[in-house]
Amino acid sequence: MSGLSMESMYQEIILDHYKHPHHRVLLEDFDAEVHHVNPTCGDEVTLRVQVRDGAIAALGWQGEGCSISQASTSVMSDLVVGKDIASALALQELFLGLMQSKGSAHLGDEDADALEDAVAFEGVAKYPARVKCALLGWMAMKGAVAQTEGARP
């Protein structure tokens, strides 16, 4: 990868998602919409979810900002679409823990498997200034899901 070291924050997976983001389209038919910003880099994301039978049936987003925020939102979308809400939020917790570990987390095989491409962001945890970038999409997803739950009787 262009001579970048293995320790580089910019793993190939991150660059791929940045250049070719997944689910980067705003749903027409949705149950909740949120808009989150990260003042550090001026990153923004607008995210919509559609919830059916307690699961995230569809999710789409539009955004602008640094590669970490955009790639992380793309990876998150892949992970949570089709999952029931409890599992999606559990993944969010897992990713949050990884990001807040200051780089000292040692992911078990099970957690690493569950996070799939999101493990590529492990290196970001060492850079406190960038952690918010990696969390942007995840926080937006959590906020959107919470809205749909609040809306239900």
Next chain:
Amino acid sequence: MTSSAFDVEAIRKDFPILTREVHGRPLVYLDSANTSHKPRAVLDAIEDFYAAHNSNVARAVHTLGSEATTLFEASRDKVAAFINAASREEIVFTKNSSEALNLIAYSISNATTTPGAERFRIGPGDEIVVTEMEHHSNLVPWQLLAQRTGATFRWLPIDDDGRLVESSIDEIINERTKIVSFVHQSNALGTVNPVARLVERAHAVGALVVLDASQSVPHMPVDVQALGIDLMAFTGHKMYGPTGVGVLWGRYDLLAEMPPFLAGGEMIETVDMAGTTYALPPHRFEAGTPMIAEAIGLGAAVDYLTAIGMDAVHDHEQALTAYALEAMATVPGLRIIGPDQPVDRGATISFALKGVHPHDVSQLLDEQGIAVRAGHHCARPVCVRYGIAATTRASFGIYTTTAEIDALVAGVARVSEVFA
């Protein structure tokens, strides 16, 4: 470029931090506009103060107290000589530029209720003028002053090249203008503003001129009398001195009529429960125990720069700027934000790289040992003006070499490759 008079390699040896490595690479520090590094002489001066003379100033009669006072006041003399102030009493030590600018703005609002300070009063119908390229430290204090007094806050616009729009000067600065405050050299664009032109217009309409010299005093000879300005702010940590000390310079006749801002010990003449009279400048504006070690460190930084000579410093950095602008122009997708010719501009170069966010540029450069800054550089209106969220900024100092600029150019080209 390195003439016998200016030996950048010798200068680099005076800065201990420059031997550091970052991510296994030699540090290439291109963030001096943010804060500069400190030469050994400054570190030694601070240590020597605490180790051998530590005491409070201006109040103790014992030996250490008088040594501390002598050292502290000697720094005031050095700073006064450095900017060619008419007298040492024109030098007020503050925490930094931001505090110096706030001091002026609060002193002016205190004038509203202070007898004898009538010439500083402003209110509804009066106007305060800044420029669109100000650092927030020379923008927000004036917005707040306008809010407190009912005066109108206005600004001189900038053009696509990062220069003031000349034709707006005579219109925006008019008979209603009471204060014109502007940056000498922009921290976001590198632009050096036409001080003489602005001073002439401001004085023609009877306005006070405040200069934010945070980014000029470290990089060029600054002579307050030749500039013809009224008040000026600068900050120690950008001129190879420590953090925690800055300077307000003001013409003595003005300082003598300005009401105090912060009150406390050392700023009084006599205190009575029925009322207090204030010390003469500079002490009127230095309430409480000052930043003694830091001021002494700043004095050492001034000695260091004086020994090199500010003309030599300026020549060195102008040569670097020309070299960098030419080299950076060869990088595909790189756009300079600010003047792209080495005329009336300093060694601070902001740029955008097509398709790559500035935070990614700076992070990837950091992985190569190169320190630059990304963001709005505390001058958000500048980014808004150019329709971008942020820029990447490389800024140079006395210890910067052309080899470091080569490293930057190669580093940025590498960033483009990674994101291609």
